[in-house]
Amino acid sequence: MSTAESTTSPNPGLRDRVGTVFTVRPLTVGLALFWVWVLARWTTDFVLAGVFGLDRGTPFVPAAPFLTTADSVASFAAPFGAAGAPLLWLADTLQFAADATAYLPALAHGVWTTVLLTVFSVCLGFMLALPLSVVRVYGGRWARWLALSYTELIRGTPLLAQLFVLYFATSLTQVLRGVPGVGVGFVPAQAFWVAVISFTLNSAAYQSEYLRASLESVDGGQLTAARAIGLSKLEGIRYVVVPQGLRLALPSWTNELVYLIKYSSLASFITVQELYGRTSTIANETYQYTELFVLVAILYLALVVSASALMDRVESHTATAGVGHTRQ
Amino acid sequence: MTQPLLSIDDLHKSYGSEEVLEGVGLEMDKGDVTVLIGPSGSGKSTLLRCVNRLTEINSGRIALDGQDVTGADTDVNELRKQVGMVFQDFNLFAHLTALENVTLGPKKVLGMDGADAEEAGRTHLEQVGLLEQADSYPAELSGGQKQRVGIARALAMDPELLLFDEPTSALDPELVGEVVEVMRDLAAEGITMLVVSHEMDFARSAASDIVFLDDGEIVEHGPPEQLFQNPTADRTEQFLSRLHAHEETA
Numbered sequence: 001m002s003t004a005e006s007t008t009s010p011n012p013g014l015r016d017r018v019g020t021v022f023t024v025r026p027l028t029v030g031l032a033l034f035w036v037w038v039l040a041r042w043t044t045d046f047v048l049a050g051v052f053g054l055d056r057g058t059p060f061v062p063a064a065p066f067l068t069t070a071d072s073v074a075s076f077a078a079p080f081g082a083a084g085a086p087l088l089w090l091a092d093t094l095q096f097a098a099d100a101t102a103y104l105p106a107l108a109h110g111v112w113t114t115v116l117l118t119v120f121s122v123c124l125g126f127m128l129a130l131p132l133s134v135v136r137v138y139g140g141r142w143a144r145w146l147a148l149s150y151t152e153l154i155r156g157t158p159l160l161a162q163l164f165v166l167y168f169a170t171s172l173t174q175v176l177r178g179v180p181g182v183g184v185g186f187v188p189a190q191a192f193w194v195a196v197i198s199f200t201l202n203s204a205a206y207q208s209e210y211l212r213a214s215l216e217s218v219d220g221g222q223l224t225a226a227r228a229i230g231l232s233k234l235e236g237i238r239y240v241v242v243p244q245g246l247r248l249a250l251p252s253w254t255n256e257l258v259y260l261i262k263y264s265s266l267a268s269f270i271t272v273q274e275l276y277g278r279t280s281t282i283a284n285e286t287y288q289y290t291e292l293f294v295l296v297a298i299l300y301l302a303l304v305v306s307a308s309a310l311m312d313r314v315e316s317h318t319a320t321a322g323v324g325h326t327r328q
Numbered sequence: 329m330t331q332p333l334l335s336i337d338d339l340h341k342s343y344g345s346e347e348v349l350e351g352v353g354l355e356m357d358k359g360d361v362t363v364l365i366g367p368s369g370s371g372k373s374t375l376l377r378c379v380n381r382l383t384e385i386n387s388g389r390i391a392l393d394g395q396d397v398t399g400a401d402t403d404v405n406e407l408r409k410q411v412g413m414v415f416q417d418f419n420l421f422a423h424l425t426a427l428e429n430v431t432l433g434p435k436k437v438l439g440m441d442g443a444d445a446e447e448a449g450r451t452h453l454e455q456v457g458l459l460e461q462a463d464s465y466p467a468e469l470s471g472g473q474k475q476r477v478g479i480a481r482a483l484a485m486d487p488e489l490l491l492f493d494e495p496t497s498a499l500d501p502e503l504v505g506e507v508v509e510v511m512r513d514l515a516a517e518g519i520t521m522l523v524v525s526h527e528m529d530f531a532r533s534a535a536s537d538i539v540f541l542d543d544g545e546i547v548e549h550g551p552p553e554q555l556f557q558n559p560t561a562d563r564t565e566q567f568l569s570r571l572h573a574h575e576e577t578a
Contacts (some may be wrong), residue, residue, distance in 0.1 A: 276400035320422070
């Protein structure tokens with residue numbers, strides 16, 4: 001409460017100093033609450049629970065008050081018949097909130113796994129995609145052909161099939177199970193890492209296409225000028241072409257990030273309990289499909305909007321006059 | 329007789345079946361300012377780009393300070409440290425500020441440390457009158473300012489020879505003067521310059537030599553007053569009169 005008050009209070013000194021950073025917008029507040037909740041859950045369940053021997057997954061908010069309120073609202077509305085409908089909707093909402101408090105701790109773990117899955121895959125994918133795209137644009141004939149084949153193979157086959165091939169048809173799972181630390185404490189088990197590898201390989205292909213298009217749109221004179229001051233071709237690409245290409249690629253790269261957040265739900269098919277996997281497991285046990293999938297939709301939306309907001313920040317932070325589109 | 333700084337001998341270059349340079353020979357001493365003129369397509373820019381090997385030659389010999397430039401075992405990056413180039417379209421690094429444009433080469437190619445490179449970079453920007461624009465990005469500069477940054481970037485490598493590829497052709501007429509003025513200052517400081525330009529003002533006042541290139545060969549070569557006043561070849565005379573006619577209408 002106190003932070004919300006201090007940001008809304010008309011304190012000109014503070015406003016001057018922090019500028020637009022702390023202008024309160026409902027979206028920002030919503031996202032902030034979401035991430036505070038995710039981090040608080042993680043801290044209690046993985047750190048505090050271990051230290052103090054508490055039960056993992058104890059809800060932060062008890063369900064009982066919601067249930068009793070829902071009951072009394074419903075019984076109050078009963079005599080009014082059809083006229084009491086708005087009150088019944090309120091009762092339903094309170095019932096939904098009561099259910100949500102029970103499910104949210106488990107879903108928070110799902111959020112955490114989805115975030116890890118996406119961040120690992122998109123970052124590792126980027127590390128592969130950058131050299132791939134440079135090879136596509138500047139490589140020799142054979143190297144270009146090899147990079148193109150990889151990209152087409154990955155983009156031309158379903159992600160789910162790639163996931164299954166890695167999980168069931170190779171010994172990757174066995175190998176990963178043998179790696180010390182895998183599945184211990186808060187380090188996820190082998191299926192998670194198979195999913196990371198699969199998404200990395202997939203995302204690398206897509207990202208390399210975005211990057212290739214951006215590298216190609218950097219004016220050829222840039223590399224010529226870099227060569228003319230004595231930089232090698234590789235140095236010219238690294239110091240001159242790639243920095244410009246990355247800036248041009250940001251919008252489409254954000255797109256890939258947003259896709260991957262949602263595509264990562266496919267990992268549930270190989271037993272990874274990420275957000276979607278957890279939701280459908282609980283739904284299969286409780287039959288509360290509607291409630292759970294409304295909840296999970298809200299959580300995915302929060303993740304996607306957070307990613308877009310973050311990349312928006314990155315875009316305006318790296319905006320350079322004359323490189324790509326600059327918003328005023 | 330001392331060894332010339334740049335010597336080009338029997339240079340041939342063709343693109344496919346089209347021969348662009350047909351046996352060009354040229355010598356420059358330290359401090360010379362040679363201006364290449366000629367109709368478009370005569371091979372001026374190609375000749376320039378052969379000198380720093382942005383273009384590979386077919387046959388002939390180019391030597392800088394007695395060192396073979398065109399040999400297979402010549403380190404092109406080493407060569408380009410000694411030969412600066414200024415482009416028609418500026419080609420400033422779009423993602424870097426004016427100062428960063430100037431310091432990239434010294435930092436990454438010459439291995440200077442950041443502070444030294446920046447100090448030297450500021451000196452070079454000052455030399456072209458753009459110290460105040462040090463932190464501006466190319467898109468925020470006028471064409472004339474861009475080209476002056478381009479010159480500062482080339483100067484920052486402390487080259488033995490500066491190549492100018494039509495440095496004022498992409499500029500609005502009112503911006504040409506500031507670039508020509510900088511070039512004239514450099515010429516007066518004794519910097520060796522090989523310039524492709526039709527800026528007659530510069531050619532008359534700063535050039536030590538004018539070379540008229542047509543159809544891939546050097547038609548005439550001489551000091552400006554001689555070449556402009558009493559050209560010996562008909563082709564030179566025709567070209568110059570066309571150029572004058574253009575200047576008067578412009």
